[in-house]
Amino acid sequence: MIKSLSEAExxxxxxxxxKRDFPPNELKPLTRILSQKRKHIALCLGYYKQDQLIGYAVLQQDERQRCLLLDYFAIFDHNRGQGLGTCFLNELKTMFADREMIVIEAEAAVTEQARKRIAFYQRAGARISGIQLHLYHVDYAVLTLDLAAVLDDTQVRRRITDLYRRIYPAFFRKLYLRME
Incomplete structure (x- = not known):
């Protein structure tokens, strides 16, 4: 079951x-996440099994609430390898079935962990968009999970650009974001 997380949670x-699940160069400051939550840009969600929190997701949404960015997604260590990540992702797809797509950033490093992460999202139905991002000094492959719409490459690029304009101020995009 998915529930919205309070600021305290x-x-x-x-x-x-x-702080354990993500390297420091991929982790936004907590103050930024909470500020975006207050502005209804960020959705902070917990994944529960029998009323016990076992995972979380932070999603960012564009102004028109058409697209979502899966900013952070994790199942707690001791619950991994049981198919719960797939269940959580499927519940997110159902929860946001009226949206056009979920955008997923996956580290583009040539490592076994990065390869497995991309394969996980592809098994869940995500497709590689061909868009590469360099954000916070990290390279990412962008995947998209189609929901209520199947968009062509031009539409996908436009939606992703709009999403990043909403999430990041212009000075930040200029300094830290490169989309190819």
Whole structure:
């Protein structure tokens, strides 16, 4: 079951889990996540099994709420390898079935872990968009998970550009974001 996380719950998840699950160069400051939550840009969600929090996702949405960016997604260590990540992702797809797509950034490093992560998203139905991002000094492959619409490459690029305009201020995009 998916539930919205309060600011206090999100703070706990950030301090206890996100700092372990993501390298520092991929982790936004907590203040930024909470600020985006207050502005309804970020959706902070918990994934529960029998009322116990076992995973989380932070999604960003564009102004028109057509597209979502899966900014952070994880199942807690001791619950991994049981198919719960796939279940969580499928529940997200159902929850946001009225949206056009979910955009997924997957680290583009040539490592076994990066390859497995991309393969996981592809098994869930995501497709590689061909768009490469360089964000926070990290290279990402962009995948898209079609929901209520199947968009062509031009539409996908436009939606992703709009999404990043909403999420990041112009000075930040100029300094830290490169889309190819």
């Amino acid at each position: 999100m703070t706990e998840v950030y301090r206890q889990r996100m």
